[in-house]
Amino acid sequence: MTGFPIGLIFPEPTLSWINFRVSLKATPKEKFRLCRDPTDDEFLNVVYEAKANCIITLNKDLLNLWNEAKKLKLKEHVIKILWPEEFLKELNKQA
Structure with a gap:
């Protein structure tokens, strides 16, 4: 999100909490095809593999x-x- 003032919405402790959780890595084994944009599908594949509970x-x-x-x-x-x-x-x- 280029130019989005995220610091105005999220206080620093919240950003640190989010950053810690999104920095976890997963290599997807499943390949979902639900989106018209293939890059969104790649995102869903990683989210599924990491068993994330929220996007x-x-x-x-x-x-x-x-x-x-x-x-x-x-x-x-x-x-x-x-x-x-x-x-x-x-x-x-x-x-």
Whole structure:
């Protein structure tokens, strides 16, 4: 997201928390083909392999994959797909 002022939305401790979790690496074995953009499919493959429980995105193609509960099921794994604002609300609920 070039030019997006993420520091204005996320305080530094939150950014550090997010960075720690997104820096985990996975090499995907599964190959999903759900998106019109193949690079989005690659992202889903890694998310599935890492068993991530949430995708935070502004990408409309990824956001269009969710159901009414804002979740996507990839085989047996369920992933929430959230706008950044919705993710912050989820964090506040857990705090």
